[in-house]
Amino acid sequence: MIASFIVQGNLKRKAAQGSQIRAASGKTANQIVEEMLREHGVTGLSIEHKPGQLTDCYSPREGKIYLSDTTYNQSSITAIAVAAHECGHAIQDHENMLIYEIRQKLAPIAGICSQAGVWLAVIGLAVAQASSGGGALAYNICNLGILVYMGAFLFYLVMLPVERDASKRAYKDMKQAGWVGKDQEKFAYKVLRAAGDTYAIALASAAVTLLRLLTIRNSANRRR
Numbered sequence: 001m002i003a004s005f006i007v008q009g010n011l012k013r014k015a016a017q018g019s020q021i022r023a024a025s026g027k028t029a030n031q032i033v034e035e036m037l038r039e040h041g042v043t044g045l046s047i048e049h050k051p052g053q054l055t056d057c058y059s060p061r062e063g064k065i066y067l068s069d070t071t072y073n074q075s076s077i078t079a080i081a082v083a084a085h086e087c088g089h090a091i092q093d094h095e096n097m098l099i100y101e102i103r104q105k106l107a108p109i110a111g112i113c114s115q116a117g118v119w120l121a122v123i124g125l126a127v128a129q130a131s132s133g134g135g136a137l138a139y140n141i142c143n144l145g146i147l148v149y150m151g152a153f154l155f156y157l158v159m160l161p162v163e164r165d166a167s168k169r170a171y172k173d174m175k176q177a178g179w180v181g182k183d184q185e186k187f188a189y190k191v192l193r194a195a196g197d198t199y200a201i202a203l204a205s206a207a208v209t210l211l212r213l214l215t216i217r218n219s220a221n222r223r224r
């Protein structure tokens with residue numbers, strides 16, 4: 001939790017700093033999106049403003065790239081880095097990148113798997129505590145919980161390399177096309193890196209939950 005706090009704080013700070021610096025090219029995030037998609041042969045996507053903060057996202061279902069208040073039509077380093085990152089996802093999709101496809105498949109069930117897995121383990125533990133003879137049942141309920149939770153864990157596991165890859169693509173194109181000045185590249189990288197760190201924290205916290213579920217299962221097992 002403390003690590004998550006620090007990482008989130010760092011991202012907010014870096015993103016806010018970057019949004020105060022105008023990119024040397026003077027191009028807007030919208031122009032960057034058009035250029036980057038064209039460069040990679042991605043067609044048929046539209047750009048839309050989604051009011052709010054951190055609402056930037058690529059929606060394959062709608063065929064849209066949504067840009068938030070601080071990104072849409074903005075020319076800051078943060079706006080350009082964020083827009084290029086979302087294009088990175090569109091390109092992953094366009095190239096049928098395997099881990100991206102896996103993430104997309106897991107995304108709709110990850111939340112449910114995460115909650116249901118934990119609840120099953122808690123129920124398993126309660127069954128173990130309530131009955132001396134219910135040990136085997138409790139153990140199996142816990143195992144089911146772990147299995148269900150794996151759906152969420154896998155999601156976080158593939159999300160990290162997917163996000164890192166999108167940022168890598170963004171940074172490469174940004175440098176090549178000169179969307180930010182030479183002296184601004186380092187800062188743009190820091191913004192992308194700070195965003196990536198939040199996914200590392202999400203994975204670490206999912207790993208901790210998985211370990212907890214295993215501990216609960218083992219304690220139910222001892223009562224068997």
Ligand SMILES: [Zn+2]
Nearest residue numbers: 085089163166
């Ligand atoms: Zn992303």
